[in-house]
Amino acid sequence: MLDDLDRIGPVLVMAGVAALIIIWDFIPRPLPAARGKPLLFVALLGPAAAAAWTVSLLLRDAHIGCGPLDPLALSNAPLCPGGGGTLVEGVFSFANSVVLDDLTIFFFFLFAGIGAAIILASNDYAKRFGDYEAEFYALILFATSAMLLLSASRDLILIFVALEMTGITQYILAALQKDRRSTEAGIKYLLLGATASAVILYGMAFLFGLTGTTRLVAPGDELSIASVINERGGDLGAGLIMSLVFLIGGLSFKMSVVPFQMWAPDVYEGAPAPVAAFLSVASKAAAFAVVLRIFFEGLSGETVRGDWADIFAIVAAVSMTVGNVFALVQSNIKRLLGYSSIAQAGNFMVGLAAVSAAEGGLSLGASGVLFFIAAYAFTNLGAFIVVIAISARIGSDQIADYAGLARRAPLLAAALAFALISLTGIPPTAGFIAKLYIFNAAVESNLIWLVVVAVLNSVVSAFYYLKVAGIMFMGESANQESIATSAALKLVLGVAVIGILFVGIVPSPLLDAARDAASVFSQ
């Protein structure tokens, strides 16, 4: 039991710090205005402790367990210390519903990093939440801890619970600013989110009915969705297809892709800027983590692989086209980033579609998705942090108000320019390598038509991304006053820009990490 808890330690500490903040906020203080600073540091404890715990798990090799002895002895895997089996990656806990493997660890680090970045970047903005500043930090931490749990779940029920936990915290976050727009965003997000959850649940129910279990994968020859599909995938027929369609439909809300993408620009526009940033990066990454777990592990049987890969390919093509075309006409930067995030999710999805029947045919596309998500995290956080800073100072999200920003805030303008270049996919940035790698995976899976659609979409996206960059550097602003930013925001912005450039110039470390994490699908 203790070992099980240890393996989800990062989830627990993150949630623990969130609870601590809520309790701490009850203690009356004479000067409520003075509590911003310590709150920031307490909140940062969450991601820091989660990351430290993950490092310790990694150092103790807690993700490597003792599996059954390979009877064919094909692999030269080292034997367990006590003999009697070979070392395998991925350790189950809580009756096979949670797994700690390279993929979990990849997402633990990713979510801890995103959480820390959002907390630091919100320093300037959080004062707008007034009395609810502490709740803001606590909710971000709760949502992040739910995402950590999500990336480790290998059971449909646990996945649904964790999904709801991320969802509900995010509905509140969207409405936290309590003005008209924010409330509207929160309600809209809640209503659509509830519908999507029902659809997901319906798909899960189908899957349970067909297979008789909620476990996606299980060790040995225990019953699991994967084992049932491997045995009689062809016989499951229309029911399985129904469940695929419902699952993809419902999860497309979380991923913000067609057909449930319409909430993204509305919610991004209305929600407070840091929350929009969190939604566009963390929430999307969590959704793709779930999709990888459900489809690449539970439903990876060779008989169904092709079915969902085809659906993903079409959804990808439609999403990127819809996102880009609508982004062309936006005048609000948060709406623009909302549509751009739909298009980018379409790009990630190219990796989901790039699976083949060949050995390792799953891990190639998956590693592309993981690399793209991490690169996108740096990039979109960079873009949103600038939006947060501007929004906190000038109180406007209109692109026209970004004119002449290069004079007023040269560092912010340069950072946003790098982020936009990376979103377009122009070197030397992370986005360039991410697109290159994922398109390569698609070509190797014979999806050349999808790659053609994707590259042409990149051309379209260049128009609106570069237009914003152009306005910042060319336009003239009536107000020449310079825009000051806090040290915390500068720090996290610096990290994002360095990340964008570092991954663009030296991609190997991140690529190796993504490939390691994706290797869990080739077992």
Next chain:
Amino acid sequence: MLSLLLFLPIAGAIACLVLPRSQEGKARVVATVFTLANLAIALALFASFDQGDNALQFAERRTWIDAADAGFNVQYFIGVDGLSATLVLLTGLLFLVAALISWNITLRPREYFAWLLALETAVMGVFAAQDLILFFLFWELELVPMFFLISIWGTGRKEYSAMKFVLYTLFGSALMLVGFLVLGFSQGTFDMVELAEADITSAAMSLNAVFFLILAAFAIKLPVFPLHTWLPDAHTDAPTAVSVILAGVLLKMGGYGLIRILVGILPDQFETFDVYLAALAAFSVLYGAVLTVRQTDLKRLIAYSSVSHMGYVLLGVAALGDVALTGAALQMFTHGTITALLFVMVGLVYDRTHTRQISDLSGLAHIMPIAATVFVIAGLASLGLPTMSGFVAELLIFLGSFDHFEIQTGLAVFGILLSAGYILWTVQRVFFGPRPQRWEHLTDTTNWWEQVAMAGLVAMIIGVGVYPATIVDVLESGIIRTLGFDQ
């Protein structure tokens, strides 16, 4: 040494950016020093290039992205053969010229020179890269500097022209990327030397389709009719130095790609379609020339003349012979120097008169004798007068292509006639004729930086025209190497 050539400009760009605001005027000195140093390296490289050796020289090879099992091994693999070495020299020369003629830039000079230097890295990279993905990286790297250089420091509809340039280039390169990925997947490598040596017979899609995907990028860049419409806008609205670079070296990236990648890696497909390419080339020559004659704006006039002159390059490449390809390569080099000089002179006239309308100008030769003389030299070179470099190149192209495409070559020769027409007519209208009162106050070129830039280009034009062997021998070794992969 080659890496230094690639990364020295980036170092210069950073040096420009970190200058304090009070010292921002020094950016032009920094840029000049760095481009001069780069030209010195390019010259040293060219001088020590061994023409007898048909292999890649000064090659450097390192693993950059190692993901072999994912079919994604990318190398930092650079090297030059005769073709690359010559274009690298041209790049070094023209960027120094560009830095010199930008000395009068006062609007945000630190950023301007930083972008210019970043652009040099991108262009050098394209000519030196020997890995398809690396080539693609440098090809795209050029976009952002160009976007800002045109849209901030340009004139007229600068934002529109900058965006048009970027979108056209991106459109071509997006299709090119698909072609590269398919090629890389079919052979398991992106190494351009290995790909050229391999006999590629099949891929995930028809090789003809791959050929056209890649051709799109180069045909837009060169440019070839009907994909040329970005060119007059971009050339006209760009600042003078950027027009010099655009016409002088960026168009050559298209011609270079045609030879290096399409002729080198997909020779069979090239041979299948060469008749059509030659026809397109001949049409481009004539169409570009006819449009040139009709222009009333000096910069647009030279821009359209580039369409016509780049048609010769395509004609030479399409003939796929040793002589014609060498001519095409030489035409890229000479057109680079000649058009650069023409743009420098137009920029100089525009600086003083603030108009580029030919009808506003007249009799400038009396007031600006030096400028007029240099313009006439550049013009004569452009129309292919013997003892100037343009003549040698065009002669080689026609000699080489006439055997293969009699009709196309025969038509293209008329381009020479038209170019003589528009050049001489322009010279007559702008520099001769009545001497209007309104231009009496103009001064001739007096700034040393302009004179150095002009003198360097004139020396190169006449030098190559009188003794072409210095360039031609090196180019030919590169061409022989490229054609040699075929056997």
